[in-house]
Amino acid sequence: MNEVADIFIFLGRFHPLIVHLPIGFIMFAFLLELLSKWKNLKELRAAIPFALIFSFLSAVVACTLGYMLSMTGEYDGPMLDGHFWFGIATTIITLVAWLISIEKIKINALQGFKANISTLTLLVVLISITGHYGGNLTHGSEYLTEYAPFGEKPKEKVKPKSIEEVAMFEHIVLPILEEKCTSCHNPSKKKGGLALHDMESILKGGKEGLAVAPGDVENSELIHRVTMNPHDKGFMPPEGKTPLTEEEIKLISFWIASNKTDFNFKLAESPNKDEVLKIALAYLHLEGGAADKMPTVQPVDSLYIGELIGKGFTIRELVYNANLFDVVLPENTAKTSEEAQKLLEDLSKIKNNILWLSLEKNNLTDQHLTTLASFNNLRQLKLNKNNISNNGVKSLQSLPNLKALGLYGTAVDDECLTTLSAFKKLEKVYLWQTKVSPEKIKTFRSKNPKPALVAGINN
């Protein structure tokens, strides 16, 4: 394709603006004609020829500009042909309609048909068709009917349920492109000669060369365009549209980098999958993604929270209005084991709402921990400096979400390590100033990648 002079493209882009002038004038003429007939307002008729000549002249300009726009090659296919010919037809008929309205031509055969109203009706039909083609070119052919109340809904895409099913292109890359790119890069509207709606077109690239260079992120025009300075002329998506997020760019880059032969590879089979695994999981809303999914819980009566605060707890909401709390019982609030038991029972009324809990140095014993065993949403639990032992820790094994457990300054010993390896999600355990021996910690570490044990300075 020959290069098109910038001035043509510049002018061509005024087509969608100018094109509304003939539409308006034609509709206006049509309305005047109807009113003059039905309400018998004859004087209105005098305006019709003016409306029609203006609509003809503006239609000629619109056609010229439209042709210039089509020269860019961004639009293609039968849709463009239809729009082209119907546009020209509309223009010619407008001229005819004008000539009829000023009675320069009389078509005898149409004598009985009321020439004015029939040509005008024809024109309205013609601009509707032309307009529809034009709209499809600009917005894509599904734009109009996508949210129509009747008719077939586009099939919901099957979402992968587990990480094993995730196909990098189908489940991640294509949906991103469909959300952010294909409104301008589709089969009927190929901006820059590029369409991104399926694998074949993506690999074909556009006028600027390869959109995706297999295995080579640096030379992939697509990545170049979305990562350049947003103020640059070539930045994509253009101003006013939502740019790609960092995560989306990473995912697409990963797909390109991993692409040597097989473009439909599954994420789980990629040797470098760890680079993007978290982001991908978060993008697909699958478990284990970067964003911690928060449990949904019943709201708590704020009066009750007030009561707990009155009893000595410090309670802070972790996320506004999520009803999830960080609860601290300041050291030595419970002076005796009985007091501790009472406080824990009070606290257990909001047990599902607690994510972080610190009960440091509050005269807790093993038996208290059985109460804690039902605090299902706990992620962080600090039991430091209480007189608790292995048996107590054992009763916490049922906590499904516990990630960090503070046991420093407690009475746990080597036996506790066996208990710890049975925790499901536990990542860190603090064992400073306990009876757990450094040697056992060493052996534990060599055998268990998780949980990580943190002991004293030298262990």
Added chain:
Amino acid sequence: MCNDLENSKFRSNNRDLQQIEKQIDRRHFLKKTSLGLGALALGNLLGAEKMWAAGNQEKMTEKILETYNKNRLGLPHHLPKAKRVIYLFQSGGPSQMDMFDYKPKLSDMFGKELPDSVIGGTRLTGMSGSQSTLPIAPSTFKFKQYGESRAWVSEVMPYTAEIVDDLCFIKGMQTDQINHTPAITFMQTGHQLPGRPSIGSWLSYGLGSDNQNLPTFITLVSKNGKGQPLNANLWGNGFLPTEHQGVQFRSGKDPVLYLTDPENYDGKDRRKMLDYLSHLNDLQTDSYGDPEIQARMAQYEMAFKMQTSVPEVTDISDEPEHIFEMYGKDSRNAGTYAANCLMARKLLEKGVKFVQLYHQGWDQHNYCPGGVKNNCRKTDQPTAALIKDLKQRGMLEDTLVVWGGEFGRTVYSQGQLTKTNYGRDHHPAAFTMWMAGAGVKPGFSFGETDDFSYNVVKDPVHVHDFHATLLHLFGVDHERLTFKHQGRRYRLTDVHGHVVKDLLT
């Protein structure tokens, strides 16, 4: 007497005071009448609501309570990782290539002119910009790799070398400012000119306090600090309500000035005095409506509580010997960096949200090797001890530690270069910081500088990005924590900043 106060409507019965109350100047008249009309209308609306709720006393109490345990700004925006932060500010601009940013290729380039292509037209300070030559000064220190993360650390930081697997290095830090005061102010408040709230003030304003007896934001400055001065506006509240300013704890007999009772006063009727004072101040709030009066009242109350809480928390006599040993012998000498590190840990344990340490003296324009060595001797061991101590207590789980200065230093020598000595000038385009603890990747290094530690070639992190990331760790979206002042909404990150997600776990 106290009961009388609560039951009867309190009026000032002193004629002078009444006189003052009657005086309303033009500004207050305008404020009260313009705002007053709106307040009247609002009062009606609220009154109506009260009437609805009148039959349901419980509901009203609930409303009051809700405001008590719900954050009034709608924070945090997302699940936080950090609950507390300790910021070890190394004032003066530590020399990154003598400490962490190892540049082996420089050793072959001793004394050679720094190429213009590297300088690339960046501005130099007036102190070295007029030098006839800019000779490359490779570090005189030896570097080794440590830990599983194989992080490079220079020989002057043997203690920090032990904890590199807990640190998250940011090698590509960048700032806009080239001189101390604007650069420190920029680092601490997000703007180079004084007057904006500091990071700690923003967090205090946004998230409130986690404890009743100590300020949310406390500052400790190493004593006998030489070099560039530190101004109180670095921990100031700017335009935020005054109770959010950082409170400086000093070394010596009075950690907080004017907290002890004056001589010959036993303090027994202090409570009564404060109650009476707060009634007087209530009157003033009613007539002027200035929130600063409430801030003042809150601070009186805080000071009263601190009369007992501060001596308690600053008492280090119950710390065991091995802890002092870990922090180094300076830790017994109140006011030193080491003692401040230990104090910081104690404050964090008591629920203080933001502890800001300052250590001056990192401005090595000349005698750089000696200066860096000297500073490291004072700070290396306590810094590492703090990390270890927080870790073994399980506090590193939800405490963020930040180490860094206001900018870096130049690869070329300021003044004369010899085999054993050189000076280094300010360098804002590349420097190193590290973070550790809550929510940041341990044993991780992010960003790279070129062979001269002059330009960032990979993953730059701007001061605004650092601020955004810090707030993010506290569950705060930096674009949504704002304060309206003089007709404009302000943020810590102004109109900039991106959360550096690569640093996060």
